[in-house]
Amino acid sequence: MEEKDLLAGWFQQHRDHLWAVAYRLLGSASEADDALQEAWLRLSRAGAEDVRNVPGWLTTIVARVALSMLRDRRTRREEPLRVSGPDPMAGLREADDPEHEVVVADSVGLALLVVLDMLAPAERIAFVLHDMFAVPFGEIALIVNRSPAAARQLASRARRRVQHPTAPEAGTDSVRQREIVAAFRAASRDGDFAALLALLDPDVEISADRTAVLSGASRLVRGADSVAETFAGRAQAAELALIDGAPGLVWAPGGRPRIVFAFTIANDRITHVDLLADPEYLEDFELVMLGG
Structure with a gap:
C-alpha cells in the first residue's frame, strides 16, 4: 500500500474523533470542517514515517491547526462565537449508531462552548485536550510550545473559569x-x-x-x-x-x-x-x- 493511501485510511478511520476534537477546540462546525481540511493537507505533506501512535499523532496535527485558527481569531479581534440551535455533534451519525451515542453522550454543551470562547487560545487547547480527551500534558506542551508544567497551569486556569461559568450574554x-x-x-x-x-x-x-x-x-x-x-x-x-x-x-x-x-x-x-x-x-x- 502506498503511503498516501495509508494516510488516507488512517485519517478516514479516525475522522469522527478528529472532527469532535476540532469542534470542541473551535466551537464551530464549519471551522471544524476547515480544520480537518487543513490537517489533511499537513498530514499528506508530513508523511507517516516512524508513526507509533496514530490517533495521538493525528490529534496533535488537528490541535495545532485549531490553535492557529484560535490565534488568528484573536488577532482579528472577532467577537466570541455565539452558539445557538441544536448541537452540531448530534448530526455526526444516525441515532441508532452506538459510536454516535458515545460521541453525543460526552459532547460539549452549547453553553460550555460559549464559556470556552472566553479562554485564551492556549488555555482552551490545554483544557479541552486534557480534560475532555485525556491527552497527557507532555504532548499538549509540544502543541502549545510550552513546558509540561506550563501546560498543566494553563489547563488549571481554564478549569477554574469553566467551573464558574457566566451566562452567554455575560461575556x-x-x-x-x-x-x-x-x-x-x-x-x-x-x-x-x-x-x-x-x-x-x-x-x-x-x-x-x-x-x-x-x-x-x-x-x-x-x-x-x-x-x-x-x-x-x-x-x-x-x-x-x-x-x-x-x-x-x-x-x-x-x-x-x-x-x-x-x-x-x-x-x-x-x-x-x-x-x-x-x-x-x-x-x-x-x-x-x-x-x-
Whole structure:
C-alpha cells in the first residue's frame, strides 16, 4: 500500500474523533470542517514515517491547526462565537449508531462552548485536550510550545473559569476587557478604593501560585472589599500586556517578567485574578507588552 493511501485510511478511520476534537477546540462546525481540511493537507505533506501512535499523532496535527485558527481569531479581534440551535455533534451519525451515542453522550454543551470562547487560545487547547480527551500534558506542551508544567497551569486556569461559568450574554469583548484592566491599574496606582470596587465582582477572588505565596502574597483572597484593599495603592510598576492574547498586567523590572496578573472578566466586572510568579511558567507565556 502506498503511503498516501495509508494516510488516507488512517485519517478516514479516525475522522469522527478528529472532527469532535476540532469542534470542541473551535466551537464551530464549519471551522471544524476547515480544520480537518487543513490537517489533511499537513498530514499528506508530513508523511507517516516512524508513526507509533496514530490517533495521538493525528490529534496533535488537528490541535495545532485549531490553535492557529484560535490565534488568528484573536488577532482579528472577532467577537466570541455565539452558539445557538441544536448541537452540531448530534448530526455526526444516525441515532441508532452506538459510536454516535458515545460521541453525543460526552459532547460539549452549547453553553460550555460559549464559556470556552472566553479562554485564551492556549488555555482552551490545554483544557479541552486534557480534560475532555485525556491527552497527557507532555504532548499538549509540544502543541502549545510550552513546558509540561506550563501546560498543566494553563489547563488549571481554564478549569477554574469553566467551573464558574457566566451566562452567554455575560461575556465581555477583548477591547472592553483591555479598558477594564487599564482602569483597574489606574485605580490601583491611585489608591482609589471606590473605583476598584466598581470594577470588581462582589465574589471576586485572587489566587496566587506557590512562588508568589513564598514572596509574600496571600494564597487566596475572597470578596470585593478584600481584593480592593489588597491592590489599593499598589501595581505602581505593573504594565499593560497581552497574556496569551488576553489583557492583563505584568511586573517586569529590567524587562524581565517577574509577576503576571491574569484577569477573568464577565459582565464588565473582574471575577478572578491569578498571581503567577513561577519562573518556568513565566518564561513560557506569550507576552506582548502594550505600554501606556
